[in-house]
Amino acid sequence: MKDFQFHRPSSVAEAVALLKARPDAKLLSGGQSLIPVLKLDLAEPSDLISLAGIGELRDIRVDGDRIVIGALVTHDAVHRSPEVQQHIPALATLAGTIGDAQVRNRGTLGGSVAHADPAADYPAALLALGATIATDRRKIAADDFFTGLFETALERDEVVVAVHFPIPKRAAYAKFSHRASKYALVGVMVVDTGHNVRVAVTGAGPKVFRHANIEGILERDFAVDALAAASTPPDELNGDLEASAEYRAHLITVMARRAVQACL
Amino acid sequence: MAITLRVNRQAHTVDCAPNTLLVDVLREKLRLTGTHVGCDTSQCGACTVHVDGRSVKSCTMLAVEAADAEITTIEGLASSADGSSGRSGLADGGNLHPMQAAFQECHGLQCGFCTPGMVMSATDLCRRNPKPTEHEVRHWLEGNLCRCTGYHNIVKAVLAGAEAMGGKAK
Structure with a gap:
């Protein structure tokens, strides 16, 4: 070093x-x-x-129809938070599957979001829940935040302060983990906001992305069997030692089915 | 730069560069070599210590980040709050922590290299979840690799250690 x-x-x-x-x-x-x-x-x-000396970044609070989680809150603290468990249990569950226990004791929400690893779990949650990233100078919608491989809309001198998560009607996350690293080979977050369905996929492509085909199917019929019609073109997915692009495309539907099942 | 660390309830001031890892201060400066470095790539968990009571990989934390924290290594575990098993076995003649005693009792080790990290990690689990299920133990230990693949007895040891630690609290 x-x-x-x-x-x-x-x-x-x-x-x-x-x-x-x-x-x-x-x-x-x-x-x-x-x-x-x-x-x-x-x-x-x-x-x-x-950032460890900035205590105000460690808060979790419910603010009307959303949960606001400070950038320095660890994955373990999100996993154990009574507020998160009550209002967005899928997010608490997701946080408990990140890395391993030691990583969850140190790793933070803000760090994960700003790093924007293409196989990290939180980006799928932010995108599917329609979260907003609050920085020292502005608020950025998750839809505009994740711009590429380890790339975000953050300016070089910008600091993530908190993430605002709207409380959904129902939500669930399912992932197929790499056996050693626990990163997602494919992770799918399915959210029924009460107004529409948002589905985000991590691990499969060069960056987290929303899945319009599956969102459309679930808006018409929020049911596991409806996903028999789901498809993902493998062209832009990752293919590597662990899984081919075609296998990842297949896993997206399987994980979406598991997530919908967990919502019902 | 000079930093002061509290390790095993004792303050130490050490001189180190900002890019020094916590594990290197523990091993090289304080000679607490019970904390092992297995992989150096943040995966194996052999370097697990407690920082403010939470298990962390000391190879993935800068020493300077630990400056205000309370650090416990395997050497200090038996004299920590949930204390001694009443079973002797430490190099200094002292008694083992109940989790250490359970690893000995259940033969939860083969070569022993991963053992300090396993014990530290397991202790963090059992303090927060005094009656873990076997599934919870296996999930929790995902951050600790045993190259001998002796997981079966390790899980048995953690379950026995949990019971011994719970027994003490009553």
Whole structure:
């Protein structure tokens, strides 16, 4: 790991100021993706700016028809949160399947969202639930946030503060995990908002995406058997050592069926 | 830079660069070599320690991040709150923690390399979930790899350790 300067600001404004002043700095949250990246010298930031000293980023609160979760809330805390378990149980369940226990004790919602790993679990939840990402300067709809492979709409000096999750009528997440890493080979989040159906797929393509074909089918008939008609063209899906694109296309329907079953 | 760490209820001030991993301070500076490095790629869990009571991989945390935290390693487990099993076996002549005793009793190890991480991880589980099911134990231990693949006895040991820890609390 290359050397860097370490900073521990106590406010978001201070973190933004540090980012502005140091063009090659990176934010450090739980570090469960960033530190492995640094150990492999895949990134060589001049400065690491730890968000750990900013207590206001650790809140979970219910605000009317949504749950607001701070960027520094760990996966374990989301998994165990009575508010999340009561209002969006699918999100609590999803958080309990991320990585392993040690990763969930350190890894954070904001870190996962900003990192935008194409096989991470949270992006599927944000996209399917129609969440909004609150930063130090604006609010970004999940539909506009995940722009590509490890790419987001965040500006270089922008800090994720919280994620606002609308409380759905019903929702469920099903994933087929890589046996060792626990990343999703395919993960599908199905959400019935009460007004429409939103379905997001992670792990299968270069970035998380919504599945219009399955959304259309489920809006007409929210039933497992209706998904017999579902299909995914494999052309733009990942094919690798673990699973071919055709296999991932097949898994999308299987995971969607499991998620719908869990909603009923 | 100088950082102060509280390890096994004792404060230590060490001089280290910001890019120093917690595990390297524990092993190289404090000579607490019970915490092992198995993979160095954040997968095997042999380096698991408790940071503010939660199991974390000390190879995936900077030492400077742990500056304000309470750290427990395998060396300090038996003198932690849920304490001693009454069974001797530590290098310093002290008694084993109930989870350590359960691993010994159930032969929950073969080569022993993954064992410190397994014990630390299992203790975190049983403090939060005093009566885990076998399925919960297996799910929880996904972050700890045993290259001897001796999982059967490890799971047995964790279930026995859970009972021993619960027994003490009553």
